[in-house]
Amino acid sequence: MTEALSALxxxxxxxxxxxxGVPIPLPxxxxxxxxxxxxxxxxxxxxxxxxxxxxxxxxxxxxVGEDLVAINVNDLAAVGARAxxxxxxxxxxxxxxxxxxxxxxxxxxxxxAARCSLLGGETAxxxxxxxxxxxxxxxxxxxxxxxxxxxxxxxxPGDRLVGIPSSGFHANGFTLLRRVLDEGRIxxxxxxxxxxxxxxxxxxxxxxTYTEPVDAVADVPGVHGLAHLSxxxxxxxxxxxxxxxxxxxxxxxxxxxxxxxxxxxxISTREMFQTFNMGVGFVLVVAPRAVPAVQARLARTGAxxxxxxxxxxPGRGIALPELGxxxxxxx
Amino acid sequence: MTEALSALxxxxxxxxxxxxGVPIPLPxxxxxxxxxxxxxxxxxxxxxxxxxxxxxxxxxxxxVGEDLVAINVNDLAAVGARAxxxxxxxxxxxxxxxxxxxxxxxxxxxxxAARCSLLGGETAxxxxxxxxxxxxxxxxxxxxxxxxxxxxxxxxPGDRLVGIPSSGFHANGFTLLRRVLDEGRIxxxxxxxxxxxxxxxxxxxxxxTYTEPVDAVADVPGVHGLAHLSxxxxxxxxxxxxxxxxxxxxxxxxxxxxxxxxxxxxISTREMFQTFNMGVGFVLVVAPRAVPAVQARLARTGAxxxxxxxxxxPGRGIALPELGxxxxxxx
Numbered sequence: 001m002t003e004a005l006s007a008l009x010x011x012x013x014x015x016x017x018x019x020x021g022v023p024i025p026l027p028x029x030x031x032x033x034x035x036x037x038x039x040x041x042x043x044x045x046x047x048x049x050x051x052x053x054x055x056x057x058x059x060x061x062x063x064v065g066e067d068l069v070a071i072n073v074n075d076l077a078a079v080g081a082r083a084x085x086x087x088x089x090x091x092x093x094x095x096x097x098x099x100x101x102x103x104x105x106x107x108x109x110x111x112x113a114a115r116c117s118l119l120g121g122e123t124a125x126x127x128x129x130x131x132x133x134x135x136x137x138x139x140x141x142x143x144x145x146x147x148x149x150x151x152x153x154x155x156x157p158g159d160r161l162v163g164i165p166s167s168g169f170h171a172n173g174f175t176l177l178r179r180v181l182d183e184g185r186i187x188x189x190x191x192x193x194x195x196x197x198x199x200x201x202x203x204x205x206x207x208x209t210y211t212e213p214v215d216a217v218a219d220v221p222g223v224h225g226l227a228h229l230s231x232x233x234x235x236x237x238x239x240x241x242x243x244x245x246x247x248x249x250x251x252x253x254x255x256x257x258x259x260x261x262x263x264x265x266x267i268s269t270r271e272m273f274q275t276f277n278m279g280v281g282f283v284l285v286v287a288p289r290a291v292p293a294v295q296a297r298l299a300r301t302g303a304x305x306x307x308x309x310x311x312x313x314p315g316r317g318i319a320l321p322e323l324g325x326x327x328x329x330x331x
Numbered sequence: 332m333t334e335a336l337s338a339l340x341x342x343x344x345x346x347x348x349x350x351x352g353v354p355i356p357l358p359x360x361x362x363x364x365x366x367x368x369x370x371x372x373x374x375x376x377x378x379x380x381x382x383x384x385x386x387x388x389x390x391x392x393x394x395v396g397e398d399l400v401a402i403n404v405n406d407l408a409a410v411g412a413r414a415x416x417x418x419x420x421x422x423x424x425x426x427x428x429x430x431x432x433x434x435x436x437x438x439x440x441x442x443x444a445a446r447c448s449l450l451g452g453e454t455a456x457x458x459x460x461x462x463x464x465x466x467x468x469x470x471x472x473x474x475x476x477x478x479x480x481x482x483x484x485x486x487x488p489g490d491r492l493v494g495i496p497s498s499g500f501h502a503n504g505f506t507l508l509r510r511v512l513d514e515g516r517i518x519x520x521x522x523x524x525x526x527x528x529x530x531x532x533x534x535x536x537x538x539x540t541y542t543e544p545v546d547a548v549a550d551v552p553g554v555h556g557l558a559h560l561s562x563x564x565x566x567x568x569x570x571x572x573x574x575x576x577x578x579x580x581x582x583x584x585x586x587x588x589x590x591x592x593x594x595x596x597x598i599s600t601r602e603m604f605q606t607f608n609m610g611v612g613f614v615l616v617v618a619p620r621a622v623p624a625v626q627a628r629l630a631r632t633g634a635x636x637x638x639x640x641x642x643x644x645p646g647r648g649i650a651l652p653e654l655g656x657x658x659x660x661x662x
Contacts, residue, residue: 015443016446016447016448017446019413019450019475020413020414021414021415021447021473022444023416023448023450030451031451032416032418032449032451033450034415034416034448034450034471036370036372036415036473037370037475038368038369038370039367039368039369039370041367041370041372041415041416041471043416043418043450043451043469044451045418045419045420045451045452045469046453047420047422047453047454047455047457049455049457050457050458050460053459053460054415062632072492082350082351082495083351084347084351084352084365084367084372085352085354085363085365085372085374087363087374087375087376087406088376089376089378089420089467089469091378091422091461091465091467112346113349113352115345115347115348116351116352117351117352117354117365118363119354119363119364119365119374120361120362120363120374120375120376121376121592122376122378122467124378124465126378126380126381126463126465128381128384128463128506129383129384129461129463129464129465130422130461130462130463130465131460131461131462132457132459132460132461134422134455134460134461134465136420136422136453136455136467138374138376138418138420139446140365140372140374140471142352142367142368144350144368147510154656169578194488199402210575211391221487252655266621269588278361294388305450321381
C-alpha cells in the first residue's frame with residue numbers, strides 16, 4: 001500500500017506557483033501543510049474503513065459518524081493544528097435517509113467534541129462501485145496566533161512520553177477483530193462476562209477526540225512531538241523521529257477489552273501492539289521540565305487521565321522492555 | 332439523494348466557537364467557506380463517480396485522475412476562489428501500483444492545469460466494502476488580495492451569460508452513457524464514423540480545468556455569478572439565483588459527440604440538457620458593460636473560445652427557447 005501510494009504521490013508532483021500557496025514539506029505526518037498569505041493551513045484525510053461492517057451488523061451508525069470526524073481531527077492535532085472544519089464523503093450502494101441521519105448525528109457529536117464546523121459533503125450512490133458504505137472525510141486546521149507546527153524535529157533523548165488513554169479500538173484493526181468474532185462465533189448483542197454493555201457496543205465505541213487537550217499544550221515550548229496512535233499501533237511513533245528510541249517502559253495496564261480479544265483470538269502480543277492502540281490513543285513527547293505544566297493543562301481540558309508511559313532514549317525504533325518487544329518501523 | 336444529504340447536514344450542525352474559524356453560509360454552492368483570521372478558505376469535495384467503470388473497460392486511468400482534480404477545482408472557481416491544494420482518496424478492492432501510478436499522473440496533469448499542489452492522500456484497500464474503485468478528492472482554495480467571493484447574489488435581469496466550452500462529457504452522466512453503450516453493443520475501441528480517435532478515448536476525455544480564466548476575471552466588479560455545469564447540466568444555473576430567468580437563447584451548436592449519443596440512445600433533448608453539459612462546462616454571469624473586458628481576459632488566459640450564450644431575464648428557472656425547453660430546478 002505505502003508503495004502504491006508513494007508511486008501516486010511521486011507521479012503527481014505539481015509545480016504550483018507561489019501565488020497559489022506554498023506547500024510546507026512535513027515528512028512523517030498524515031497532515032499536509034500549505035501557507036496561504038499569513039495563514040498556514042493543515043489538511044488531513046482518512047476513512048473509517050471496515051469498522052462500518054460492524055456498524056452494519058449492529059444497525060448502529062452514530063458511532064462511526066463520530067469516528068469519521070475524530071480520526072481526521074486527531075491527525076490535525078498530531079501537528080499541533082487547531083481544527084476548523086470538516087468535509088465528509090459518503091459513498092454507498094443505495095440512499096438510506098435514516099442511516100444517513102444517524103451518521104449525521106455522529107458527525108455532529110464529533111464536530112462538537114472537536115469544536116469545529118461541517119463545511120460541506122458529498123453523498124455518492126454508486127452501486128456499480130461499492131456494495132457496502134465507505135465513510136471518508138477531510139479535516140482542515142490552522143495554527144492560531146503564530147503557533148509553530150509541532151513536527152517532532154526537536155525530539156531528543158531524555159524527553160518524556162505522556163500518553164492519553166484511548167476509548168477503545170477507535171477505528172483501527174477491525175479486519176483482524178472481525179476475523180476473531182467470526183472464527184469464535186461470538187455474539188455481538190451479549191455482554192462479555194462481567195460486563196453490562198453488549199459486546200458490539202463496546203467494540204463500536206467512538207474514537208476519543210484529543211483536539212482540545214492537545215490544542216491547550218501545542219504552544220508550550222517543551223512539547224517536541226505529538227502522535228495519534230491509529231493504524232499501525234505504537235509504530236506510529238517511529239514516523240515522528242527515526243533517530244531515537246521510544247522506550248515504553250511504563251505502558252499502562254492494557255484495558256480488559258484488548259486482553260479479552262487477544263485471548264479469544266490467540267493473537268500474539270506483538271501483533272496486538274502493532275495493530276491496536278492497546279489503551280493509549282495519543283502520545284505527547286515532552287521535555288522533562290515541561291511535563292508538570294503539560295500535565296496540568298491536559299487535566300484542565302479533559303485529559304486528567306494522561307500518564308507518563310516512557311522516555312526517549314538514544315537508539316532507534318520502539319521498545320516495550322517489560323514485554324520483550326521491539327519494533328523498528330512499519331515493516 | 333438531496334433529501335438524505337440535507338438530513339445529514341441538518342443533523343450535524345455544530346456550534347463551533349469563533350476561535351476555531353467562522354463558517355460563511357453560501358447557499359446554492361458546492362463550496363463551503365470558513366474565515367480563519369484574515370484568510371477565507373473555500374473547500375469542495377466530489378468523486379469521479381461511475382466514469383471509472385469506463386476507465387476500467389479501456390484500461391486507461393490518467394483521464395479520471397485528471398478529472399478528480401478538475402471537478403473539484405472547478406467547484407472552487409464557481410465561487411471565485413483560487414485553488415491552493417487537493418487531497419485525494421482512492422478506495423479500492425486491491426492494491427494495483429501501475430493503475431495508481433496512472434491515476435497519479437492524471438492527478439499531476441490536473442494539478443498543473445489548476446496550478447495547485449497535492450497536500451496529501453489516502454488509499455484504502457477495502458474489498459469488503461467496494462468491488463470497483465472510487466476516486467474522491469477535496470480541494471482547498473482562497474481569495475487572494477481581499478477578493479470577495481462571487482455568490483450570485485448580484486445577478487439581475489439584463490446580465491449576459493458567457494459560456495466556456497467543455498472538453499466533452501467531463502465526469503457526469505456516465506450511468507446513462509453506459510446504458511446506451513451496453514444496449515447498443517457499441518464498441519469502445521473503434522472510432523465513430525468520420526472520427527479517428529477510438530470512441531472510448533473521446534468519451535473519457537478529461538474535464539476541462541476552468542480555474543485560470545475564471546481566476547483572471549473573478550475580481551472584475553461586473554462578474555455577478557459563476558457556475559460549473561456538472562451533474563444536472565444547465566440546471567446548475569438555478570442554484571445561483573432562483574429569482575430570475577436564465578434565458579439560453581444563443582446556446583452554441585451542440586458538439587457532435589453529444590448529438591451522436593442522443594441519436595444512438597434515443598434520448599430526449601430535455602434529458603440530454605438536464606444530464607450533460609451539452610458543450611458548455613462553465614458559465615459566467617456578467618453585467619453588460621463588463622462583457623468586453625471579461626472576454627478579453629478570458630481570451631488571454633486560455634478561454635478564447637468563450638461565447639455569449641444568453642441573458643438574464645425577469646422570471647424564474649431556465650429557458651432554452653429555440654428548443655422549447657424550460658427547467659424550474661432540479662426536480
